[in-house]
Amino acid sequence: MATDKRHIALIGFMASGKSTVGVRLARVLGRRFVDIDEEIASAHGPIEKIFTRQGESAFRRHESRAIAAALARKEPSVIATGGGAPTDARTRTLLAERSYRIFLSVSVERIERRLRRAKAPRPMLGENPTHNQILELYERRLPYYREAEFTLECNGLRERAICDALVAHVADPNEGTIRECAQ
Ligand code: S3P
Numbered sequence: 001m002a003t004d005k006r007h008i009a010l011i012g013f014m015a016s017g018k019s020t021v022g023v024r025l026a027r028v029l030g031r032r033f034v035d036i037d038e039e040i041a042s043a044h045g046p047i048e049k050i051f052t053r054q055g056e057s058a059f060r061r062h063e064s065r066a067i068a069a070a071l072a073r074k075e076p077s078v079i080a081t082g083g084g085a086p087t088d089a090r091t092r093t094l095l096a097e098r099s100y101r102i103f104l105s106v107s108v109e110r111i112e113r114r115l116r117r118a119k120a121p122r123p124m125l126g127e128n129p130t131h132n133q134i135l136e137l138y139e140r141r142l143p144y145y146r147e148a149e150f151t152l153e154c155n156g157l158r159e160r161a162i163c164d165a166l167v168a169h170v171a172d173p174n175e176g177t178i179r180e181c182a183q
Contacts, residue, residue, distance in 0.1 A: 008102060015114040031075070043066070067081065
């Protein structure tokens with residue numbers, strides 16, 4: 001599996017650490033880092049406004065195009081996708097065909113704690129989502145995340161350990177020091 005020549009797409013639920021881990025991973029691998037939410041915001045304005053003014057389906061179109069543009073670049077990069085990206089069929093196909101998908105798996109309890117601490121609310125969940133709303137969205141998305149080529153169980157791991165595990169995996173996909181989740 002030639003992970004060294006492919007774009008790496010980090011996928012997973014909101015607040016699972018895709019951007020923070022992605023920045024670090026890209027630096028260690030000497031690759032360009034692309035944050036899809038930032039690409040969308042710089043082309044179309046703040047994400048919350050896109051959701052309120054144009055709705056989710058417009059956001060998914062922008063997201064799909066931003067991901068297609070990132071994947072069209074020749075030099076392999078590290079791409080942090082938004083939590084809902086794999087729910088869109090076009091985006092899913094793009095990611096499956098042109099990237100090596102890594103699912104950062106974080107328990108819903110941890111995600112909930114992080115979301116409650118976050119300053120800006122996530123448009124998909126609104127101001128004060130209930131536990132059941134978060135859980136329901138998480139469970140609905142899990143099958144898409146599980147399509148990833150590799151899943152890293154991140155619970156209890158610090159950002160640095162996550163990055164080290166991913167670097168080891170990219171260097172040797174059979175690397176045994178990391179736990180691959182049961183799919
Ligand atoms: C979304 C997640 C967000 C952002 C947008 C929609 C989602 O990204 O793309 O608010 O549908 O889960 P993060 O996963 O970085 O929070």
